[in-house]
Amino acid sequence: MAKNNVGPKRMVVGAHYGLKDWLAQRVTAIVMAVYTLILLFSFLTASNFSYEGWAGLFARPWFKLFSLVTFLGLYYHAWVGMRDIWMDYIKPVGLRLALQILTVLWLIVCAGWTVQILWSV
Amino acid sequence: MSEAVREVPKKERPEFRNIHITDLTNYRLPPAGWVSILHRVSGAGMFLLLPFLLYLFELSLRSELSFAYFAGIASHPLVKLILLGLIWAYLQHFCAGVRHLFMDVHVAIEKDAARKTATSVLVVSLALTALAGLKLFGVF
Numbered sequence: 001m002a003k004n005n006v007g008p009k010r011m012v013v014g015a016h017y018g019l020k021d022w023l024a025q026r027v028t029a030i031v032m033a034v035y036t037l038i039l040l041f042s043f044l045t046a047s048n049f050s051y052e053g054w055a056g057l058f059a060r061p062w063f064k065l066f067s068l069v070t071f072l073g074l075y076y077h078a079w080v081g082m083r084d085i086w087m088d089y090i091k092p093v094g095l096r097l098a099l100q101i102l103t104v105l106w107l108i109v110c111a112g113w114t115v116q117i118l119w120s121v
Numbered sequence: 122m123s124e125a126v127r128e129v130p131k132k133e134r135p136e137f138r139n140i141h142i143t144d145l146t147n148y149r150l151p152p153a154g155w156v157s158i159l160h161r162v163s164g165a166g167m168f169l170l171l172p173f174l175l176y177l178f179e180l181s182l183r184s185e186l187s188f189a190y191f192a193g194i195a196s197h198p199l200v201k202l203i204l205l206g207l208i209w210a211y212l213q214h215f216c217a218g219v220r221h222l223f224m225d226v227h228v229a230i231e232k233d234a235a236r237k238t239a240t241s242v243l244v245v246s247l248a249l250t251a252l253a254g255l256k257l258f259g260v261f
Contacts, residue, residue: 026225029218036215051181051188058182078171081164110171117179 025080028073035070058121071114075107152239159243160217163210170207201257208253212246 046053057063082103090096140148150158167174180191194200220238224230229238255261 026222029222033215033219051185054188055182078168082168085161085165110175113175117175117182121182
């Protein structure tokens with residue numbers, strides 16, 4: 001068994017979340033970039049910044065859903081980034097775990113808050 | 122030969138290992154290094170100010186009255202300064218992120234090209250921030 005662990009038959013070990021998170025960070029980044037450009041375009045083409053125009057944009061069902069997807073993507077993106085920062089700079093395992101848990105909980109709170117905000121329009 | 126080697130006094134050579142936080146001031150980063158660390162700083166900064174942004178976002182959408190209240194807060198010079206800082210963080214993170222995505226598909230990964238794109242990221246995001254700042258403080 002050990003002798004055959006070379007080349008393409010190499011045993012791949014690890015927690016297996018590296019590639020998934022790496023990919024998720026890229027996909028969410030692209031979604032956020034597209035969303036940013038659309039938001040910026042509608043903001044710049046509007047004649048003047050008023051409540052009617054602003055709330056009217058977020059009242060449209062497709063934009064509401066696009067906003068939701070983007071914000072949820074943002075929180076996933078932020079989780080991957082913050083996890084990397086905690087893993088790189090915080091060495092004591094207990095403290096690191098506590099910070100990671102707080103980050104996750106806080107981002108879930110933000111996600112709930114975002115739903116409330118988006119569906120209040 | 123061996124005598125010649127022996128005669129030369131051993132020079133104290135600097136040893137570069139993982140740098141300590143106190144070395145930061147005399148450690149000169151290349152442009153790509155600046156883009157890298159600023160990606161972290163801007164990302165962490167935006168994460169920390171998330172509640173502030175969501176609060177403003179909520180005010181801007183809930184009602185016409187809260188929108189007026191939001192406009193009042195956003196017109197305070199200190200708030201404008203914080204917003205400008207966040208705008209810079211967003212633009213820096215955005216530009217550096219686009220650079221990352223291009224590098225993922227093997228565009229501009231050579232040393233010279235990567236150095237150029239790193240400098241561009243720094244310059245472009247600062248220029249756009251300046252533009253947004255002029256707009257924010259009502260110059261145009």
